[in-house]
Amino acid sequence: MTRFEGKTALVTGGRSGIGRAIALRLRDEGARVFTAQRSEDTEFEHVCADFSDSAALAKVISAVITASGRLDVLVNNAGLMQEASVEDMTLEDWQRSLTVNLTAPFLLVKHALPHLRVTKGTIVNVGSIEGIGCNPHHAAYAASKAGLHGLTRAIAVDHGQDGIRCNAVAPGWIDTDLNLDFISAQPDVEAFRRNIGKIHPVGRTGAPKEVAALVAFLAAEESGFITGQIYTVDGGRMSRLSLP
Structure with missing residues (x-):
């Protein structure tokens, strides 16, 4: 398939894990892919950036535009997880989690919007089932991912009129x-x-490529009537009730 032929995509945190799988999938389907993270990426064109530095995020978008001249797909995947309860977490750590996991995507979208408006582009945010439920000692992570889900809906509502999903x-x-x-x-x-494996109705854990497949679908034109949605990719985990 070449659903993204002639298009440019930016995947944050695209050097490893889910982000790398997304970057590979988009490239395999024809996109010119840039990644952005703290370190260099030997597989893709990339921009080095510290996502806790708000001033660096405008430069990420401008670097992609300078190199490619367009932006069609923005995937906000980069994030961090810190383990601490509300009582034990410092304000500095709390703010760092929100800065990287929520404020950075907000700013990247803000700077990308003028370019996505031109291409009628798409945004896919990588949230978490912890934006819906929560594991122990993940207060900041869960809060930031729930916020990212809310931001996703807000962007869809505000910018659908611009042709942006x-x-x-x-x-x-x-x-x-x-x-x-x-x-x-x-x-x-x-x-x-x-x-x-037993906590998942499908009997196993997931693979990065399975998340990437859904991201590619949501970024493609065939999902043109879908926006403002949060899709769980969890093997049915959130659907299963615990035994009494």
Whole structure:
């Protein structure tokens, strides 16, 4: 398929994990793909940026426009997770989570809108099932992802008239390198794998490419009547009630 032939996409956090899978999928379907993250990317054209530095985000968009002359797809994937309860989290850590996970996507969208308006482009935000529920000690992460879901709907409402669509995906447990390393560090790896699989009705955890497939669909013209939606990609985890 070449759904993105002649189009330019920016994927933040595209060097690894879900972001890399998205970048590969969009490139495989014809897009010219740029990634943006703190470090260099040897696979894609890239922009190095610290997402906690608000001044750097306008430069990310301008760098893509300077190189390509257009922007058709913006995927806000970069984020961070810090573990602490509300009581134990410092204000500095709280603000850093919100800055990277919520304010950075807001600013990237803000700076990208004039260019997306020209191309009738699309925005896909990578939220989380923790924007709907919450794991222990993820207060800031859950709050920031819930905020990103709300921002997704607001952008869709405000800019649908400009021909711009905005949706979000909310992944559950996905086998990124980070999660696989976490599993490998468990005392009984096989038992952990069995248990983590059991909480999903499909009986397993997800793959980055499965998230990327949905992102590509939402970014493509065939989803032209879909906007302001949050799609869970969680193997049915959020649909299953615990036993009494």
